[in-house]
Amino acid sequence: MNSRNINYPARLLEEFKASFLKDLRSYVRYPAWMVGEFISTPLWFFFFALGVTLFAPVASQPANGNGLSTGMGYFFFGFVFIILFSTSVWGVGQSVRNEQEAGTLEQFFLAPANRATLILGRWARIFLTDSLIIAYTTVLLYYLGGAVVSVLNPVMFLLGLGLYEVSLIGFGLFMAGLTMRIKAYNSIGNLIFFGYMILTGALFPISVLPRPVLDFAMLLPFTYLNDIMRHAALGTPLILPETLEYVVAILAAVGLMVFGFVAFNRIEHDARVRGSIATS
Amino acid sequence: MQTSTGLRSDIRALAAIFSKGLKHHLRYPGEFLLFLLLPFLFTFLILGMGTAVAGANAASYFAIRTGTTNIVIYEILGGAVWMISWLVVEDVGTAIRDEQIKGTLEQNFLAPVRRFTLLVGLSLTDVVITSLLFLVVVGVSVAVVMPGSILTIIPAFLALLLGLIPLFGIGFLFAGFVVRFKEPYIFTQIVSLVFATLTGTYYPVTFLPYWIQLLSGALPQTYVIEDMRRIVIANQTLVNLYGSLFVLLALALVYPVLGYAVFRRIERRAGVTGEFSKY
Numbered sequence: 001m002n003s004r005n006i007n008y009p010a011r012l013l014e015e016f017k018a019s020f021l022k023d024l025r026s027y028v029r030y031p032a033w034m035v036g037e038f039i040s041t042p043l044w045f046f047f048f049a050l051g052v053t054l055f056a057p058v059a060s061q062p063a064n065g066n067g068l069s070t071g072m073g074y075f076f077f078g079f080v081f082i083i084l085f086s087t088s089v090w091g092v093g094q095s096v097r098n099e100q101e102a103g104t105l106e107q108f109f110l111a112p113a114n115r116a117t118l119i120l121g122r123w124a125r126i127f128l129t130d131s132l133i134i135a136y137t138t139v140l141l142y143y144l145g146g147a148v149v150s151v152l153n154p155v156m157f158l159l160g161l162g163l164y165e166v167s168l169i170g171f172g173l174f175m176a177g178l179t180m181r182i183k184a185y186n187s188i189g190n191l192i193f194f195g196y197m198i199l200t201g202a203l204f205p206i207s208v209l210p211r212p213v214l215d216f217a218m219l220l221p222f223t224y225l226n227d228i229m230r231h232a233a234l235g236t237p238l239i240l241p242e243t244l245e246y247v248v249a250i251l252a253a254v255g256l257m258v259f260g261f262v263a264f265n266r267i268e269h270d271a272r273v274r275g276s277i278a279t280s
Numbered sequence: 281m282q283t284s285t286g287l288r289s290d291i292r293a294l295a296a297i298f299s300k301g302l303k304h305h306l307r308y309p310g311e312f313l314l315f316l317l318l319p320f321l322f323t324f325l326i327l328g329m330g331t332a333v334a335g336a337n338a339a340s341y342f343a344i345r346t347g348t349t350n351i352v353i354y355e356i357l358g359g360a361v362w363m364i365s366w367l368v369v370e371d372v373g374t375a376i377r378d379e380q381i382k383g384t385l386e387q388n389f390l391a392p393v394r395r396f397t398l399l400v401g402l403s404l405t406d407v408v409i410t411s412l413l414f415l416v417v418v419g420v421s422v423a424v425v426m427p428g429s430i431l432t433i434i435p436a437f438l439a440l441l442l443g444l445i446p447l448f449g450i451g452f453l454f455a456g457f458v459v460r461f462k463e464p465y466i467f468t469q470i471v472s473l474v475f476a477t478l479t480g481t482y483y484p485v486t487f488l489p490y491w492i493q494l495l496s497g498a499l500p501q502t503y504v505i506e507d508m509r510r511i512v513i514a515n516q517t518l519v520n521l522y523g524s525l526f527v528l529l530a531l532a533l534v535y536p537v538l539g540y541a542v543f544r545r546i547e548r549r550a551g552v553t554g555e556f557s558k559y
Contacts, residue, residue: 051482055330
């Protein structure tokens with residue numbers, strides 16, 4: 001019993017590694033998707049960036065001498081947040097659906113492995129490829145527009161990113177559970193995704209939103225997570241006093257993680273009872 | 281004995297394909313709803329980001345570059361044409377692949393119906409769907425933002441109808457590529473994004489480098505978006521826009537012929553190599 005407990009973390013690590021490698025293999029097996037992702041993601045950014053340029057002051061000067069104007073910096077980090085957020089909706093959330101469609105979900109759930117490792121392995125693979133795409137877009141931005149992306153406070157930015165990723169795993173677990181419950185996952189996923197873009201200050205400050213919508217935006221955990229990361233990167237003003245905002249962000253991250261685990265386990269248990277694990 | 285050739289049988293086949301396509305769209309209303317919502321969503325996002333960048337002066341900076349302060353209509357027109365083009369490319373381009381995946385392609389190709397009729401039938405469904413999309417997205421926006429100009433949507437719609445012909449030609453071309461290379465969905469996304477970037481969806485094409493503008497000039501959406509903006513925002517008539525309408529007419533001849541020729545070539549090759557049964 002003791003040796004089992006001692007080996008438990010090592011076993012979890014093995015499961016995680018296996019899940020990560022499985023997802024990576026599956027990813028590189030479809031090169032068209034891979035190449036497509038590397039082309040389409042920066043294209044979304046440049047396309048919208050050109051649209052936003054119409055509004056820029058006519059003799060716009062770069063801020064902080066870093067080659068990227070404050071407005072475009074705001075937009076660039078918004079683009080990063082959106083890519084990362086899509087991980088939880090289309091990556092982690094979709095993982096259960098993919099196994100369902102491939103007909104391998106039952107085998108996986110019957111294996112003596114932790115359910116969360118499937119999801120964490122997929123998250124890790126997506127985090128890796130997303131980071132590559134963001135890095136590649138940053139380099140493209142430099143070569144095409146001469147703009148250098150810099151982060152004012154890298155330590156606080158990494159802290160924010162860590163909290164953000166914890167939240168994404170939690171939220172992704174909830175979304176993964178949702179795929180076992182509802183058929184119209186794509187429609188719900190789209191709604192959540194677009195809601196995130198508008199309501200959490202990813203692409204523009206929430207102060208632009210009208211009053212009742214602004215109040216709702218203030219209730220969303222991702223609003224604060226976006227806000228602290230952008231503050232660390234660009235020095236933009238925070239919504240709340242600094243200490244309070246970090247406390248809120250930490251609570252939001254931990255809360256979302258706990259909520260995600262509880263929701264996933266409950267939905268999975270419910271689906272087992274109803275026999276609907278592979279049928280939603 | 282019923283004849284499988286001739287105008288009457290073509291019309292019957294067209295009606296059947298049209299009705300099947302329409303049923304498909306009615307059965308999955310969520311997809312269409314998304315196409316209806318996206319132009320509004322993207323316009324709102326661009327407006328929000330623009331306001332964040334320029335604050336109270338956003339409209340004046342926008343006007344310096346576009347010649348209008350009517351940001352909503354300017355962006356909605358571009359967004360609507362983008363969604364229409366996305367829908368056409370996705371529908372016409374991936375229809376063959378969908379049939380392949382469902383295992384019904386062989387039955388369709390063995391039916392005594394010409395391939396051209398099959399592709400035109402798919403396009404006819406899209407004429408109805410895209411018209412609906414135009415009326416809801418553009419009609420509602422113009423009615424709310426500039427009600428006095430509501431009648432301008434009629435000539436704008438005519439410009440769109442003309443632009444749909446070369447767009448369907450691009451769809452035929454795309455259908456051929458999908459048979460050859462598979463992976464229609466990522467292909468659709470990339471092509472639609474490239475179109476959006478090149479055709480001035482949310483900015484004038486003059487914003488792009490000169491050599492890219494040459495590519496923009498080969499795409500029908502560039503002219504449709506520009507003509508619609510001139511008609512609705514600048515109150516111009518179709519007669520004033522004869523130059524770009526003439527180009528659209530020329531593209532309407534070139535793309536369907538080119539698209540169909542490429543499709544037939546790839547299809548024949550696929551018949552020889554057994555490509556149709558590969559997934």
